[in-house]
Amino acid sequence: MKSVYIHIPFCNNMCSYCDFTKLYYNKKFVEDYINSLEQEIINNYKNEIIETIYIGGGTPDSLSVLELEKLFNIIKIFKTNNLELTVECNVENICLEKLELFKKNNVNRLSIGVQTFNANLIKYLNRKHNKEEALKNISLAHTYIPNINIDLIYAVPGETIDDLEKDIDEFIKLDIEHISTYSLILEPHTKLYIDNTYNIDDDLDFKMYDLICSKLEKNNYNHYEISNFSKKGYESKHNLTYWNNNKYYGFGLGASGYINNTRYTNTKNIIDYNNKLYIKEQEELNLKNQMQEEMFLGLRKISGIDISLFKNKFNLNVEEVFDIEKLLKEKKLIKEKGFIKISKEYLYLSNDILINFVGE
Numbered sequence: 115m116k117s118v119y120i121h122i123p124f125c126n127n128m129c130s131y132c133d134f135t136k137l138y139y140n141k142k143f144v145e146d147y148i149n150s151l152e153q154e155i156i157n158n159y160k161n162e163i164i165e166t167i168y169i170g171g172g173t174p175d176s177l178s179v180l181e182l183e184k185l186f187n188i189i190k191i192f193k194t195n196n197l198e199l200t201v202e203c204n205v206e207n208i209c210l211e212k213l214e215l216f217k218k219n220n221v222n223r224l225s226i227g228v229q230t231f232n233a234n235l236i237k238y239l240n241r242k243h244n245k246e247e248a249l250k251n252i253s254l255a256h257t258y259i260p261n262i263n264i265d266l267i268y269a270v271p272g273e274t275i276d277d278l279e280k281d282i283d284e285f286i287k288l289d290i291e292h293i294s295t296y297s298l299i300l301e302p303h304t305k306l307y308i309d310n311t312y313n314i315d316d317d318l319d320f321k322m323y324d325l326i327c328s329k330l331e332k333n334n335y336n337h338y339e340i341s342n343f344s345k346k347g348y349e350s351k352h353n354l355t356y357w358n359n360n361k362y363y364g365f366g367l368g369a370s371g372y373i374n375n376t377r378y379t380n381t382k383n384i385i386d387y388n389n390k391l392y393i394k395e396q397e398e399l400n401l402k403n404q405m406q407e408e409m410f411l412g413l414r415k416i417s418g419i420d421i422s423l424f425k426n427k428f429n430l431n432v433e434e435v436f437d438i439e440k441l442l443k444e445k446k447l448i449k450e451k452g453f454i455k456i457s458k459e460y461l462y463l464s465n466d467i468l469i470n471f472v473g474e
C-alpha cells in the first residue's frame with residue numbers, strides 16, 4: 115500500500131458537464147466533514163509507508179486557508195517516503211496565500227482544472243475563469259510548484275478542430291510538465307445531459323484525439339497512457355498506482371479504495387459521511403477478477419502489460435489465462451520486448467479492446 119486518495123467534495127460553482135461527487139461549499143459542512151475525514155483516516159490507516167497522496171475533488175482549494183491548514187495537519191499522520199503530494203486546484207482560486215501554504219506543506223504537484231482557454235467553451239462548460247487570468251495564475255503557480263498538470267477537455271459541442279488546435283498551442287506554450295485530456299462525455303444528471311446536448315460526430319472526435327497525440331508528441335510530451343501526456347520523468351506516480359492495479363486507500367465522500375483484494379466505495383451522502391457512516395459498498399475480488407482488472411487497467415498504459423510481472427503477481431502466464439490470439443492476429447494488440455500492448459492505431463478504439471477483459 116503506497117497510495118492515498120483524499121476527496122474534498124466542495125465546489126464554489128457547478129460545471130455543466132460534471133458528475134463527480136460534489137456539493138456547494140458550506141462552512142458548517144466543511145468543519146464537520148474535516149473532522150469526519152480525520153476519524154476515517156485514523157480508523158483505517160495501518161502505518162504503511164506512503165509514496166503518493168492525491169487530494170482531489172470537488173475543488174480542494176475552495177477551502178479557506180485555515181481549513182486547508184487543518185487538512186494538511188491531518189495528513190501528517192502518514193509515514194512517507196519520497197512523497198508525490200498532489201492537490202487539485204481550480205485555476206481561478208489560485209492565489210499567493212494558498213500557494214505559500216501548499217509549499218510550506220510539501221505539496222510538490224498541482225493538478226489545475228482549466229479545460230479550455232476558449233471563451234465560448236468556458237461559458238458552455240460553466241467554468242468561471244477567463245484566459246488572461248488563467249494564464250497569469252498558472253505561471254504564478256509554476257514558480258512555486260515545479261510540477262504542474264493541466265486538464266484539457268475536447269469534443270465539446272460546437273468546438274472545431276481550429277478551436278482545439280488553439281487550445282493545445284496555449285497548453286504547449288505554458289511549458290507545464292503534464293497534460294491530461296478528456297473527450298467530453300455526457301453523463302446522466304449533468305446539466306448538459308438534461309438539456310439534451312448532442313455528442314459531436316465520431317469522425318471529428320477521432321480527428322481531435324489524433325491532433326492532440328501528434329501535437330503533444332511533437333512537442334516532447336511522452337504519451338504514456340491513453341489520455342495522459344508528460345515530460346520525461348513527470349508521469350503521475352499516483353495515477354500509475356491505479357493503472358498498475360496496485361492497492362490504495364480512498365478517504366472521503368464517495369471515494370473508492372482497493373485494500374486486501376477488496377474494492378470499496380464510500381457513501382455519497384454528506385449527512386451519513388459526517389455521521390461517520392463511511393463505506394457504502396464493497397466487493398472482494400476473486401483471482402479471475404484481479405487478473406481481469408490487471409489487464410483492463412494495465413492496457414491503458416502505452417507500455418502495456420509486463421508479461422513477467424503478471425506471472426510474478428499471479429503465478430500464471432497471461433496468455434494461458436486470456437485468449438488474446440485473435441486480438442494479436444488482428445493487430446489490435448501487439449507483443450513486443452516482453453510486453454503486451456494496444457497498437458498505436460487502435461488506441462482511439464481502446465474501449466472496444468479493453469471490453470474483452472471484463473465479464474464472468
Ligand code: SF4
Binds near residue numbers: 125136
Ligand atoms: S468539474 Fe470540478 S469544479 Fe466543476 S463542478 Fe465538477 S468538481 Fe466542481
